[in-house]
Amino acid sequence: MTDVGYVVAGWGITVVVLAGYYARIVVRTRRASRSSGQR
Amino acid sequence: MSHHDARETRLLGPRVSTGIGWGALVALVLLGLFGLWGAPPDEVQGDAQRLMYVHVPTAWLAYLAFFVTAIASALYLWPRTRARVWDRLAGVSAELGVIFTGLTLVLGSIWGRAVWGVWWAWDARLVTTAVLFFLYLGYLALRRTSGDPSVGAKRNAIAALIAFIDVPIVHFSVEWWRTLHQQATVFNPRLSAEISGVMAWTLWLSVLAFTLLYVFLLDRRYRLAALEDDLDDRELDRAIAARVADAQPAGMASS
Numbered sequence: 001m002t003d004v005g006y007v008v009a010g011w012g013i014t015v016v017v018l019a020g021y022y023a024r025i026v027v028r029t030r031r032a033s034r035s036s037g038q039r
Numbered sequence: 040m041s042h043h044d045a046r047e048t049r050l051l052g053p054r055v056s057t058g059i060g061w062g063a064l065v066a067l068v069l070l071g072l073f074g075l076w077g078a079p080p081d082e083v084q085g086d087a088q089r090l091m092y093v094h095v096p097t098a099w100l101a102y103l104a105f106f107v108t109a110i111a112s113a114l115y116l117w118p119r120t121r122a123r124v125w126d127r128l129a130g131v132s133a134e135l136g137v138i139f140t141g142l143t144l145v146l147g148s149i150w151g152r153a154v155w156g157v158w159w160a161w162d163a164r165l166v167t168t169a170v171l172f173f174l175y176l177g178y179l180a181l182r183r184t185s186g187d188p189s190v191g192a193k194r195n196a197i198a199a200l201i202a203f204i205d206v207p208i209v210h211f212s213v214e215w216w217r218t219l220h221q222q223a224t225v226f227n228p229r230l231s232a233e234i235s236g237v238m239a240w241t242l243w244l245s246v247l248a249f250t251l252l253y254v255f256l257l258d259r260r261y262r263l264a265a266l267e268d269d270l271d272d273r274e275l276d277r278a279i280a281a282r283v284a285d286a287q288p289a290g291m292a293s294s
Contacts, residue, residue: 003086006153010090010146032266
């Protein structure tokens with residue numbers, strides 16, 4: 001793999017992990033808000 | 040401690056949280072532009088050095104997140120400041136710390152493969168960081184065990200303070216032992232940043248962007264934890280009420 005390939009892999013993994021974590025928080029918060037009757 | 044104290048559901052006001060979220064997004068976009076294109080490639084490492092702009096801030100945030108966990112745990116253990124908010128904050132910050140430590144290890148491994156030719160080396164910095172990851176993974180597992188909530192929270196706080204001992208060991212490992220991993224570029228004992236120009240301020244931008252992201256995620260994750268705690272409390276209240284109703288004599292229940 002070239003240097004650029006390693007850089008793209010590293011940055012890509014970072015974006016996917018952090019975006020996925022945030023999306024999971026959003027989904028769970030909506031579900032919990034619905035269950036507790038809060039907004 | 041009662042189940043019903045400290046109903047704080049947010050760390051930050053909604054406007055502040057949204058502002059920090061947008062600030063983080065703008066800073067991260069700028070970081071992408073400068074980290075991938077604007078900053079020049081390193082004279083020795085070439086483009087592979089661009090991994091520094093994600094590896095260094097994730098490592099910094101691992102330190103920061105575990106520091107917040109340690110402070111919140113100490114505030115929980117201190118009887119005068121004991122409140123559920125500190126226990127909850129310790130837990131959510133540790134979760135973020137584990138994610139950032141995991142990313143640090145993965146990014147370091149990729150960077151190591153690019154410049155050292157190996158994915159892993161039994162190097163002091165790498166080993167102590169892996170130990171840090173598993174220590175806090177264990178802490179998060181400990182938090183999920185059942186039992187008396189206040190006893191559990193005290194036990195978790197003590198575990199978090201013990202685990203934090205590894206943070207300075209990780210940081211100073213490159214000074215204490217001769218390692219393959221390079222010494223600290225910025226936060227070194229000489230306090231002289233061994234980086235300058237566009238590369239230096241792109242590195243500072245990365246630290247700022249990821250710190251804003253950490254604060255934003257911490258607030259959102261805390262709100263989720265508060266909501267889920269509230270649901271658990273309500274479920275417990277319903278179970279207790281049902282048990283009390285079952286225990287009452289049939290005549291009293293119907294009167």
